[in-house]
Amino acid sequence: MKSTLLVVLILISSFSLAQNIVKPEKIENSVQKTHANKIVFLDKVIPFENIKEADFLKTMIFKEDKNFDIRVFLDNSLVNYLHQLDPSLTIDELLKKGNYQFNFIVDGKLIYTENLNTGAGTADSKKIKTSFRIPFLSTTNEDSWGRYLWMRFYLANGGIDVLKAGNHVLKIEIKPYLKSSILKIGNVIAQGEIKLIVPQKNISEGQMTIQKIKPNSGWKISDEKFNQQKIKALNQKIAENRFRDITGIIVIKNEKLLLEEYFNGYKRDSLNDTRSVGKSFSSALMGIAIKDGYIKSENQSLKEFYDLKQFNNYSSKKDSVTIKSLLTMSSGFDGNDQDEESPGNEENMYPTENWVKFVLDLPMSENKIGKTWSYFTAGVVLTGDILDQSVPKGLENYAQNKLFQPLGITNYKWQFTPQQKPSLAGGLKMNALDFAKFGQLYKNNGTWNGKTILDKNWIKKSFTNYFADNKDFEGYGYLFWRKVYKVGNKSFESYQSSGNGGNKIIIFTEVPVVMVITAKAYNKLYAHLQVDKMVQEYLLPAVYEQ
Known part of the structure; x- marks a missing residue:
């Protein structure tokens, strides 16, 4: 008798847990009924009421300039799925703490998982909707959280690397998640897959060829060997637009110019808007002003x-x-x-x-x-x-006389404040080789052509991590970021100037290398991630793994 009562109590408990907290929309569409808990793929925008079985794709030639949509069919609304994870929370609490989790799986391997920001999607849709469309790629640049979700998977978290030329199976799974004191993940509530055919891009040998360093660079030219295949592979990825909006790459080794390459219409004399890279110049000028006693x-x-x-x-x-x-x-x-x-x-x-x-x-x-x-x-x-x-005669004059002129930098442009003073917030423009001079000055412990411009103790202070206890990032000095790259079992510590778009001056602390990468991927979420990948997987191995 007791065991029967226990079973009944369990059933009652399970039944109450399964009860909805809100009433979802009624599922009347026959296509949705057939494809409940499925994700289907489309290459055009089709209103829900007009959607037909014949519209769903099993195979697609993947091109970034074409429409790529998914339609999600559920058997309940998100809030009710979240309610099953924690029946004690109110509707508003569920919406504040949960949303959909997306899993992108390519050729059977999980590539990217994202717990969608709780602000994505409207509250009303998450309360009642059981079907929704997500545009990943749009010929009209349709703005949606789905577009940015796809960009995070594809451009920032390895999707573009696994979806190389050839045939692939892309599978997407959706689960509900709830994050309060702990993270709770529900079961799969929708899934689907599609065969993507990724065309081979026609890249010429000339686009991959390492660019020859032309005369009059202002640098001694290095005759050191490096892994040319690595650089050719990097150039191929830039040509294929797998690394995007890159405009220049400079590598200085042992104070000599080892690599100088330009892309996307940029040249040696192009002035690069490197945004917050200019902040590090404030650090340098402060050090000079302290050395001078001002x-x-x-x-x-x-x-x-x-x-x-x-x-x-x-x-x-x-x-x-x-x-x-x-x-x-x-x-x-x-x-x-x-x-x-x-x-x-x-x-x-x-x-x-x-x-x-x-x-x-x-x-x-x-x-x-x-x-x-x-x-x-x-x-x-x-x-x-x-x-x-x-400083005497103001900052603009001081920077010219004390920093730029000694480094032989003559062509540059400041961004100015409303009071027409140089803005050290960023926006200082100069060519990539001149940015490399600034980096090499730090690598030289403050000297240039035998003249001391910066005190070496100031550089030591600048390249100190003042936030070693902060585990959220790798460190910060005097307006320089600390970043450690790993190649095989070796670690390469650097301090770097970093600016919106993926612009970097990278000074390695323990090896005689300075790198400058200029780019124009402004406000793109992949900007810095792709540059870190370039440095770690191509440039450092090219210099040190021959």
Whole structure:
């Protein structure tokens, strides 16, 4: 009797768990009924009510300039699937903590998993919809979360590498996920697969050939050997648009020019807009100004340069903000470029009439000065203003005489603030070989042609990771990022200037190499990932694995 009662209780419990928290839309479409819990693939946009069995593709020639859609047929709505994972949560709590998980599987191998951001998709659709369309590729550039999901799989997480020329099977699985104190993943609620035929791109031998270094580069030319096949393979990928929007590659080894290549219409004299690469120049100029005695040290505080009480949101905490905390992006200002809601986000600064006032008006956050890292472009603008008021004849003249002229850099363009002062937030344009000079200056411990431009101790401070306890990223110095590349069982530490689009000046700390990569993949999620891949899988092995 007891065992029978237990079974009944279990059944009642299971039944209650399976109950819906909302009423989903009624499934009346015959095609959806036939394909419940399936994903189907299409190459055109078809309204749901007009969709037919004959529209579904089992095989497709994959081209990036064609439409590529999926249609998902479910037997319930997302909120009800999430409710099964945690019946204790309300509808609003389920929507805030869960969404769909997508798994991309190519030729039987899981390539990419993404727990879709909870903000993707409308609340109403997630409450009741049992069928929805996701455009991956669109000839009209249709804007949707699906387009960016595909880009993250294809361009940023290995999809483009596995979907090389030939025949492949792409399988997609969708599960519900819920993240509160722990991550809960439900069972597969929809899946489907398609055979993709990826055409071979016709790349000429000339596009793969290593470009010869022309005379008058301003550098001694290296005669060291390197793995030419690796560079040809890299050039092929750039030609095939598998590495995108790359405009230049420079490799300096032992102070000599080893590799100089340009792509996508760029040339040696092209001025590259490298965005935040320019921030590192603020670090260099600060070091020069300290060496010259115009600034006492990076430990000076803002109150020595500004009457902080004249600005909005004054607090005594502002008195403790130092130049060093601005250089290490740990100033404690309420500014975070990676948070759209942050008051100090750089996008809030640019429309204002006075960028310096914008920064000094900001409130302080609860972050401890010098301890909590937060990417803060506006703070670098402040370092530029401190320099401008401290050095003779202003920052523009000082940079010309103390940095660019000694390096032999004559062709460059600043971005300016509304007050027509050089903006050290970024946007400094110059050619790739001149950016390499800046990198080599650091590699030379501050000397160039026998003349000391930067103090070697400043470089040591600049190439120190001040956030070794932060496991979320590899480190940050004085406006230089720390990045470690791995080739086989070897690790190659670098400090680098890095800018939107995939622009890099990479200075390796333990090997005599400087690399410059210029690119124009602005605001593309794959920009930095592809450059890291180029360095780790092609350029470093070409130089060190022959």
